Amino acid sequence: MITARDGVYFELHSFPFCYCSIAIYFGSLPSFLYSLSTPLTTLDLTMDNKSAFWLYPFSISFTRAKHIGFVQSVVVLTLASALIVSPISSVSSFQLSAFGPSRKEVNILLKVIFCLKMEVNKEKYAADLSSIKEAHARISSFIHKTPVMTSESLDAISGRRLFFKCECFQKGGAFKFRGACNAIFSLDDQQAAKGVVTHSSGNHAAALALAAKLRGITAYVVIPKNAPECKVQNVLRYGGQIIWSEAPVQSREEIATKVLQETGAAFIHPYDDGRIISGQGTISLELLEQAPLIDTIIVPISGGGLMSGVALAAKSINPAIRILAAEPKGANDAAQSKAAGRIVTLPETNTVADGLRAFLGELTWPVVRDLVDDIITVDDMEIIDAMRLCYEILKVAVEPSGAIGLAAVLSDSFRSNPAWKDCNRIGIILSGGNLDLEVLWASFRK
Amino acid sequence: MDNKLAFWLYPFSISFTRAKHIGFVQSTVEGSKYPPQSYILGLKMEVNKEKYAADLSSIKEAHARISSFIHKTPVMTSESLDAISGRRLFFKCECFQKGGAFKFRGACNAIFSLDDQQAAKGVVTHSSGNHAAALALAAKLRGITAYVVIPKNAPQCKVQNVLRYGGQIVWSEAPVQSREEIATKVLQETGAAFIHPYDDGRIISGQGTVSLELLEQAPQIDTIIVPISGGGLMSGVALAAKSINPAIRILAAEPKGANDAAQSKAAGRIVTLPETNTVADGLRAFLGELTWPVVRDLVDDIIIVDDTEIIDAMRLCYEILKVAVEPSGAIGLAAVLSDSFRSNPAWKDCNRIGIILSGGNLDLEVLWDSFRK
Numbered sequence: 001m002i003t004a005r006d007g008v009y010f011e012l013h014s015f016p017f018c019y020c021s022i023a024i025y026f027g028s029l030p031s032f033l034y035s036l037s038t039p040l041t042t043l044d045l046t047m048d049n050k051s052a053f054w055l056y057p058f059s060i061s062f063t064r065a066k067h068i069g070f071v072q073s074v075v076v077l078t079l080a081s082a083l084i085v086s087p088i089s090s091v092s093s094f095q096l097s098a099f100g101p102s103r104k105e106v107n108i109l110l111k112v113i114f115c116l117k118m119e120v121n122k123e124k125y126a127a128d129l130s131s132i133k134e135a136h137a138r139i140s141s142f143i144h145k146t147p148v149m150t151s152e153s154l155d156a157i158s159g160r161r162l163f164f165k166c167e168c169f170q171k172g173g174a175f176k177f178r179g180a181c182n183a184i185f186s187l188d189d190q191q192a193a194k195g196v197v198t199h200s201s202g203n204h205a206a207a208l209a210l211a212a213k214l215r216g217i218t219a220y221v222v223i224p225k226n227a228p229e230c231k232v233q234n235v236l237r238y239g240g241q242i243i244w245s246e247a248p249v250q251s252r253e254e255i256a257t258k259v260l261q262e263t264g265a266a267f268i269h270p271y272d273d274g275r276i277i278s279g280q281g282t283i284s285l286e287l288l289e290q291a292p293l294i295d296t297i298i299v300p301i302s303g304g305g306l307m308s309g310v311a312l313a314a315k316s317i318n319p320a321i322r323i324l325a326a327e328p329k330g331a332n333d334a335a336q337s338k339a340a341g342r343i344v345t346l347p348e349t350n351t352v353a354d355g356l357r358a359f360l361g362e363l364t365w366p367v368v369r370d371l372v373d374d375i376i377t378v379d380d381m382e383i384i385d386a387m388r389l390c391y392e393i394l395k396v397a398v399e400p401s402g403a404i405g406l407a408a409v410l411s412d413s414f415r416s417n418p419a420w421k422d423c424n425r426i427g428i429i430l431s432g433g434n435l436d437l438e439v440l441w442a443s444f445r446k
Numbered sequence: 447m448d449n450k451l452a453f454w455l456y457p458f459s460i461s462f463t464r465a466k467h468i469g470f471v472q473s474t475v476e477g478s479k480y481p482p483q484s485y486i487l488g489l490k491m492e493v494n495k496e497k498y499a500a501d502l503s504s505i506k507e508a509h510a511r512i513s514s515f516i517h518k519t520p521v522m523t524s525e526s527l528d529a530i531s532g533r534r535l536f537f538k539c540e541c542f543q544k545g546g547a548f549k550f551r552g553a554c555n556a557i558f559s560l561d562d563q564q565a566a567k568g569v570v571t572h573s574s575g576n577h578a579a580a581l582a583l584a585a586k587l588r589g590i591t592a593y594v595v596i597p598k599n600a601p602q603c604k605v606q607n608v609l610r611y612g613g614q615i616v617w618s619e620a621p622v623q624s625r626e627e628i629a630t631k632v633l634q635e636t637g638a639a640f641i642h643p644y645d646d647g648r649i650i651s652g653q654g655t656v657s658l659e660l661l662e663q664a665p666q667i668d669t670i671i672v673p674i675s676g677g678g679l680m681s682g683v684a685l686a687a688k689s690i691n692p693a694i695r696i697l698a699a700e701p702k703g704a705n706d707a708a709q710s711k712a713a714g715r716i717v718t719l720p721e722t723n724t725v726a727d728g729l730r731a732f733l734g735e736l737t738w739p740v741v742r743d744l745v746d747d748i749i750i751v752d753d754t755e756i757i758d759a760m761r762l763c764y765e766i767l768k769v770a771v772e773p774s775g776a777i778g779l780a781a782v783l784s785d786s787f788r789s790n791p792a793w794k795d796c797n798r799i800g801i802i803l804s805g806g807n808l809d810l811e812v813l814w815d816s817f818r819k
Binding site (some may be wrong): 147152153173237439 | 517520522523525526539541542544546603610725757761764765766767768769770771806810812813814816817
């Protein structure tokens with residue numbers, strides 16, 4: 001059977017077809033404009049490239065939708081199917097595959113589709129490629145441009161080519177410094193003079209303290225009593241003002257509010273903030289410049305700040321890239337949220353990955369809902385095994401939350417899932433390395 | 447003597463570097479403790495070219511030969527460690543090298559220098575550590591056999607590395623004699639080429655490529671601190687660095703419980719110890735015939751640190767740099783933070799210091815056990 005790839009003859013003939021289809025798609029603009037006037041439901045469309053191409057009129061209208069009426073849905077579906085059927089009705093399926101667009105053209109069209117989606121939805125996401133590029137310009141003189149490392153041993157174990165973005169080498173020992181820097185250096189002088197306040201049991205606390213120190217302002221950090229010692233030490237080392245609270249989130253929030261009222265300091269949320277998301281997104285800019293060949297990025301997910309920033313930047317640069325999240329079984333709220341179609345919170349979390357216990361926020365949830373292709377859930381044992389590989393093969397000291405991306409790549413659910421069998425060049429973000437190693441140092445003392 | 451005096455004594459210094467034994471008149475003016483002027487060194491090097499087992503051109507050749515196989519490891523900095531040490535530090539992370547240590551560079555250069563006939567018979571070595579795994583991996587890349595004689599008390603993780611890279615392990619007892627005997631036996635039986643862990647021009651040249659990269663990645667450094675054991679890394683780094691920048695200072699870091707190199711420098715000849723006692727298991731070897739002259743002539747000083755300082759430095763590497771080094775790998779940082787370095791006026795102008803984190807192969811079982819309970 002002759003396919004579109006056999007011979008220049010078929011390739012040449014694909015061009016006029018493409019231009020015709022562009023004309024038809026833009027001709028579907030009336031349908032699209034109509035859809036703008038009334039909201040429509042979202043359809044969960046997991047599409048491959050070819051069908052995405054054909055369903056273009058649908059996808060534009062549906063991304064804006066939340067609820068639709070029955071009549072409107074019938075009208076739009078009829079219009080759209082008419083537009084699709086007309087170009088192919090005169091052409092047999094054989095000729096169709098021969099005259100279909102090449103992959104490059106599909107990619108270009110996908111980019112057009114994606115840009116239009118993003119255009120339409122610009123006010124919906126808390127950040128975008130331009131805010132992320134702005135953030136990069138703002139923070140690049142303060143941050144480390146962390147290396148991307150590879151390991152043939154880990155490639156052999158995983159059966160893929162892996163590219164590790166080592167954010168554990170970032171200042172403060174985790175990626176959080178990027179978002180904190182962007183937030184702090186975005187403040188106007190008047191607001192900055194009053195300082196900043198946050199509540200965090202972990203890396204955001206130290207990152208904010210360090211960024212505040214660089215700007216010469218005060219950072220008030222509300223830390224729960226059960227926070228890991230090393231993370232508390234980091235906050236002290238960077239000059240943060242610690243205010244202790246009880247463990248539950250309510251207590252932290254109450255005390256943070258009190259500090260805010262007393263000092264007038266600006267509250268900087270650990271993840272649900274456009275400036276924070278934009279800062280974290282700069283990781284994608286660097287990663288895709290350092291390893292432009294990757295086809296997938298796997299990101300640890302907690303509140304979704306890193307996830308959102310990385311997904312927004314990466315999909316804007318390369319819409320065909322796959323974005324996967326890695327989450328602990330004992331804190332699988334993001335997976336449950338994706339399944340339920342709304343934010344799900346858990347009564348309690350139970351995982352060794354202490355940095356991944358937060359829940360999605362109002363700003364991070366839409367990006368996770370729309371741009372994350374799947375969430376891979378792993379248990380604590382897999383996380384520790386992956387951490388061990390990082391130490392013993394990569395020689396990188398990650399914390400459990402930081403190693404979860406590798407755990408996801410090595411997990412059965414990822415390996416056996418046919419949807420990801422073409423993920424061959426995978427970027428993995430090693431998000432942080434702050435961990436109490438006292439048991440190791442004690443062993444040297446005896 | 448300082449630089450000015452050295453300039454005037456130039457004619458004397460040329461002859462004296464070649465000297466092993468000197469007469470009374472000459473000895474009164476021998477100055478072996480001052481950093482040499484650039485053109486003096488150039489002439490010294492010219493005169494002594496046949497004396498050192500490697501030079502800048504063999505090191506550049508080695509780099510061309512091995513660069514497609516090795517990782518070009520990053521140089522990392524930390525403002526926290528700069529603040530603690532009072533200097534600007536540049537960490538060359540050779541723990542990220544293939545096999546987890548810098549040894550892979552020398553092993554690669556040696557293996558890919560063999561002609562096909564010799565290579566077909568394989569290679570053999572004795573090593574308790576990183577050289578074993580490095581040789582096994584380099585041999586695997588060339589498709590030849592590596593026979594590795596390992597003493598029974600070698601760290602488990604280093605044995606695992608050899609197995610992972612397909613090396614053929616031949617067990618021996620702990621003492622060096624036993625290892626050497628068994629290695630000789632294997633050599634006779636197989637005709638394999640013996641590749642010494644450090645006392646070999648090809649190994650020294652391979653290790654010297656670390657300097658080429660470091661000085662390209664951080665050209666502003668004025669000092670390099672290198673862990674010293676048999677002197678292979680030390681020699682290669684010193685030869686390359688001083689050829690590129692003769693004013694650079696080269697310092698060695700050595701454990702107190704294995705301070706043979708410091709004793710050798712003081713005595714003017716190779717000193718070996720009846721036993722060694724240090725947590726830095728990679729630094730227990732003694733200087734060789736090829737490495738000793740370079741250490742004697744091109745290493746400006748040796749800084750001794752004890753095991754507690756080594757572990758404290760290791761802790762800083764894990765907790766601040768997030769780099770998993772072994773004790774031998776952290777000794778350079780221990781040296782920079784030691785009292786003897788901080789208080790020594792000779793090194794008060796060492797402000798931009800390159801530190802080589804030489805390796806990261808270490809049994810971490812106690813850490814993994816803690817997660818299981």
